[in-house]
Amino acid sequence: MKKYQLGEFEEIVLLTVGVLYGNAYGVSIKEEIEKRQKRKVSVGALQSALRRMESKGFLDSEFGESTKMRGGKRKRYFKITALGKKALDYNMQTRLDLWNQIPDVAFEFKLC
Amino acid sequence: MERRTKEYQPPKWANRFLGWFCREELLEEVKGDLLENYLLERKTKSEWRAGVSYWFHVLHFLRPFALKRKTQDSNFNIMYKSYFKFAWRNMQKHRMNTLMNLLSLSVGIACFIFISIYINKELSYDKFHREADSIQRVVIDFVDDQGVRIPDATTPPALSLALEKDFPEVEASTRLFPAWGSKFLIGTSDQQRFYEKGLIRVDSTFFDVFDFPVLHGNLDEALNAPDKIVITKSMALKYFSKVDVVGETLTVYSFDNKPHLVSAVLEDIPDNSHFDFDFLTPLTFYWINKNWGWFNFYTYIRLSPESNSNEFENKLQPYYETKVTNPNDKNNIIYTQPITTIHLRSNLKFELGANGNMSNVYIFSALGVFLLIVSCLNYLNLSIAHSFKRLKEVGVRKVYGANKRLLIRQFLVESFLILIVSLILAVLFSELLFLNFDELLGSKISLLDADNLSILLTLSLGVLAFGLFLGLYQALFLSSHKVSNAVRGIFGSTGKKKYRLQRGLLIIQFTISSFMILGVLVVQRQLNFIQDQNLGLDVNQVLVIENISSVNNLDLFKSQLLNIPAVESVTSSNGMIGDFYSTTSLGYPNSFVMNFVNTDPEFIETLGLELISGRNFNSALEVDKQGLQMIVNEQGLESLGLELGDVGRLLPLDKQKGDSIVYGTVLGVVKDFHFRSFKNEIKPMALFYNDDGVNFLSVKLATDGLSESLEKIESKWKEFSNGTSMDYAFLDQTFQTLHIEEQKLKQVLLYVTVLAIFVAMMGMLAISNITIQNRKKEISIRKVLGASLSHISFSLTKRFVLLVIVANIIGIPIAYRVMTRWLEGFAYRTSIDLSTVLIVFGIGLLSVILTAGLRASNAGRKNPIHGLRTGG
Structure with missing residues (x-):
């Protein structure tokens, strides 16, 4: 279903926002992804993914308190919406279905 | 924590850039994220690497979602419309000023264009040959028994063949035997024949060395038989009234009425070739091929690209000495000249055509640059002076909420407007110059020729850069004043510093002017000297x-x-x-x-x-x-x-x-x-x-x-x-x-100098106007207290007089040295005496009196009551 379409990076971001529940904002998401996935994430790419998912309705956001650490700028915290949860479920389900369809012989690698 | 954030600042320009392109509603959060990330990175990385990383992240924001929406914002358009409107009103209000600006600037640019194209042409000589860099002319200087060296462009007929045979690096060589002042009777029939002096006899290898564009015929076989002749397009038209005449017959009556077969038609020889011809026929005097004693052939060789011309030249002298038969000739000095340097640097006896002169190229380029500088400085000066008048306007604008950026935009629009108009005028002027001076350049030239477009482009960019600088300067200068002072038209209390820049600019202008005046006077004197010299013969009638x-x-x-x-x-x-x-x-x-x-x-x-x-x-x-x-x-x-x-x-x-x-x-x-x-x-x-x-x-x-x-x-x-x-x-x-080069120099120098003085005087006038404007009250008070007209005029003018004196003191010694060098090129020359120097001073002072002096006495004659009532 087109409605729940998620890109690979988007899915990771969405999941990470879930993981960081309550503390999901730009830098923390970036660091979390970098730590877990061992991949570099640019702020720009991350923001672009966040915005995109927000416009799709998978994410919700609100401004938090401002801190000195950020030069007086407020954080924007992200939260997964119900729709976002559905999208994740849908994604996981389609993956699982696919996994289950794979016949066992497909994984029987032989040396020759 | 708090202190650290103060210490570590991310690259400022990256932030500005981000602010420029990023949407407002995103900006706060993004900036925060970036800063936090930066601070984290600063803990582990060097400042430089963290900075690079910061830039990297900022640039990664160049994505559609983050960019500002540039809509057809009516506000934006309206502002620019108003800038144009104000620029137009301003130009109209100060018509004289605008006209002076446009004229002086466009004339300056036009002269610059003209001169740079002239120089471009002089420098382009012989570069059209495909392998121009490896073509060399071999020449032999005579040295007589007294050791006097007589430079000579000619060489013995045996040289060319011998070089080609004995030196592997000589890929091709050819001999040229010009007409030596005689003329050849050539025609298609007894009824249609003309005397032609442009006939050169050459070896069949001529086109192995040179590349002249061919229209018809095969150059490889064009000169391989004694009865073949290669002609140019205009000769084909002259004799046959058509261009493709390969296979036709031309009779050279001067060569025992021998009929020649036209074997190829060349494009007319380019102006920027140091030798010129209309006909080529093969050399037929084979009996001279072993002669090392005659000096009446020109030898041109083409070296292989990988060979070193210096090494080759070093081998020439010993080789030549083994070949010559006459012991006297062993003293002669043989050397090579790259073909591309012949036009400007070679001045031997028996050159194939009149050559140019490198020092004239230098003088002309200096003139062009000087004039451009003077007219740009003048524009700078005039517009700065003029902008004082607009202080009030700027003040009011500021009161109504214009910020620096808006002011800059406005002044940029104005200066670009003037510069672009004057650029267009300059192109028109220069086209006019080309029409009138094609004699001086020796050929028809247009700025729109493909070769010259690059000059135009460079110049346009330069002018626009100047406009940018000027607009910025004006805006920043004017907006730096306090609003409360500005609306009343009062300058900040900068006092004497006020006109320092303008004075500096004026000094530069007058230095250049005095330099050029001296130059013109010396060239004039030298030419008069030549004309008055006793020739020793009577050339009249x-x-x-x-x-x-x-x-x-x-x-x-x-x-x-x-x-x-x-x-x-x-x-x-x-x-x-x-x-x-x-x-x-x-x-x-x-x-x-x-x-x-x-x-x-x-x-x-x-x-x-x-x-x-x-x-x-x-x-x-x-x-x-x-x-x-x-x-x-x-x-x-x-x-x-x-x-x-x-x-x-x-x-x-x-x-x-x-x-x-x-x-x-x-x-x-x-x-x-x-x-x-x-x-x-x-x-x-x-x-x-x-x-x-x-x-x-x-x-x-x-x-x-x-x-x-x-x-x-x-x-x-x-x-x-x-x-x-x-x-x-x-x-x-x-x-x-015989003195055409010097005549040309004098003509051009005179025009350019008059222009430079004119432009400098204009600058002086503008500055003195401003000074007087600002001292109106002072003048009136002085007058009321009994100061005489002469006293007032003097006190207003003395600064300018001083300025011109300083300019002369700087300019004259430089000009003196340069012109002495120039004079050294003449065997019979005049000297630069005190009176010449005094005339230069005189012209400088006269121009002060004509501008600042007149304005001052004008101001001094006014009824003091007006000054007191209205003076700022």
């Missing part, structure tokens, strides 16, 4: 007819001419002033190069030479015609090592083959006379009574009825010359053309 070899019976023709009452005397010779080609080695035991002319007893009378000792040739004495009796000039006498007392004695003149000595007599001595340009010293010269190679007829005419006597001479010519047309010139004009 002398008509020179060329090609008299086509006259059937020369003696009869001469006597018929003498029957015309206005003809005073007639003489024939094998060369003319500026056109003497013949030289011979003379003198024993020490030989030197003697210029000579074959002529007759009337030569001295016709050209007004002064015989100071001995006698003229006598047509009754056969012995005078043997070629061993001669008349020399004073230099010639000195070079022969003789004194006036030796005239008439039998003297050893030269050593012939087999060491027998040839004796001859100096019959008479004439006063030194200039037979070449004044740049050259007077060289030894001998007259022989002989009709070998005689080709010029000089006719001295009475002053009145010039055109009438010319008609009579022409009708006589028709009787004697089988219908060939009469080529003639007046000697005084020929003499003028």
Whole structure:
């Protein structure tokens, strides 16, 4: 279903926002992804993914308190919406279905 | 924590950039994220690497979602519309000012364009050959027994072939044998034939060395048989009225009426080739191929691209010495010249055409740059001065909420508007200049030619950069004033510093002006000096007819001419002033190069030479015609090592083959006379009574009825010359053309200088206007307290006088040095004396009085009440 379409990076971001529940904002998401996935994430790419998912309705956001650490700028915290949860479920389900369809012989690698 | 954030600041420009493109609603959060990330990175990375990373992240934000939406925002458009409106109103309000700005700027730019294209052309000589960098001309300087080196462009005929055979790096070589002043009768039939001087005889390898664009025919086979001829497009049109004439026949009557097959048609020879021709035929004198003793061929070689021309040149001298047969020739110095340097740097005897002059190129480029600087500075000065008047406007704008950025935009729009208009005007002006001065440039040129577009482009960019700078400066300067002062039209209390920039600019302008004035005066003086110099001969009223070899019976023709009452005397010779080609080695035991002319007893009378000792040739004495009796000039006498007392004695003149000595007599001595340009010293010269190679007829005419006597001479010519047309010139004009380069320089220098002074005066006027405006009240108070007009004028003008004096003190010594160098290029030269320097000073001071002085006395005469009432 087109409605729940998620890109690979988007899915990771969405999941990470879930993981960081309550503390999901730009830098923390970036660091979390970098730590877990061992991949570099640019702020720009991350923001672009966040915005995109927000416009799709998978994410919700609100401004938090401002801190000195950020030069007086407020954080924007992200939260997964119900729709976002559905999208994740849908994604996981389609993956699982696919996994289950794979016949066992497909994984029987032989040396020759 | 708090202190750390203060210490670590991310790159400022990256932030600005982000702010410029990123949407407002995203900006706060994004900036925060980036900063936090930056601070984290700073803990582990160096400042530089963290900065790079910051930039990296910022640039990663260049994504559609983050970019500002540039809509057809009506506000944006309206603001620009209003800028244009205000710019237009401002230009209209100060029409005179705008006009002066536009004029001075566009004239300056136009001159710059003109000069840079002229220089571009001078520098482009011979670069059109495909392998121009590896083409070299081999030349040999004569060195006589006294060790005097006589530069010479010609080489022996054997050289070219030998070089090609013995040096592997010589890929191709060719010899050129030009017409040496004679003309060839060429035609398709007896009815249609013309005298042509542009015929060069060359080796069949000519096109292996040079690349002249070909229209028709195969160049590989164009010159491989003696009866082939290569012609240019305009000659094809002249003789056949069409271009594709390969296979047609042209008869060269001067070569035993031999018919030649047109084997190729070339595009007309480009202007920027240092030699020029209309016809090429193969060299046919094979018997000279082993001759190392004649010097009348030009040798051009093309080296292989990987060879080193210096190494090759080093091998030349030893090689040459093994080849020459005459022991005297071993002293000669052989060397090579890259073909691309010949036009500007080579000034040898017997050049194939008139060459340019590197120092003129330098002078012209300096002039162009100077004028551009002066006009730009002037514009800068005028617009800054003018912007004082707009302080109030800026103040009001600020009150209504204009910020710095808006002001900058407004001033940018204004300065760009003026600059673009003046750029367009300049292009039009320069096109006009090209139309009027194509003689000076020697060819038709347009700025829109493809070659010149790059100049236009560079210039436009330069001008726009200048506009950017100017607009920024004006806006920043004006917006730096306090609003409360600005709305009342009061400058900040900067006091004396106020006009420091303007004064500096004026000093530069007047320095350049004084430099140029001195330059013009010196060139003028030198040219006058040349014209007033005693030539040693009388060039007025002398008509020179060329090609008299086509006259059937020369003696009869001469006597018929003498029957015309206005003809005073007639003489024939094998060369003319500026056109003497013949030289011979003379003198024993020490030989030197003697210029000579074959002529007759009337030569001295016709050209007004002064015989100071001995006698003229006598047509009754056969012995005078043997070629061993001669008349020399004073230099010639000195070079022969003789004194006036030796005239008439039998003297050893030269050593012939087999060491027998040839004796001859100096019959008479004439006063030194200039037979070449004044740049050259007077060289030894001998007259022989002989009709070998005689080709010029000089006719001295009475002053009145010039055109009438010319008609009579022409009708006589028709009787004697089988219908060939009469080529003639007046000697005084020929003499003028010898100094054409200097005449050109003077002309251009004069125009440019007048412009520069004009422009500088304009700047002065503007600044003095402003000064007076600001001191209105002061002037009025002084007047009320009893100051005299002269006192007021003086106190207003003295600063400007000082300024011009400073400018002169800087400019004159520089100009003095430069012009002294220039004068050193002349053998006969004037000097720069005190009066010249004083004139320069005088012109400078006069321009102050005419501008600042007049304005000041004008201001001083005004009723003080006006100044007191309104003065700021």
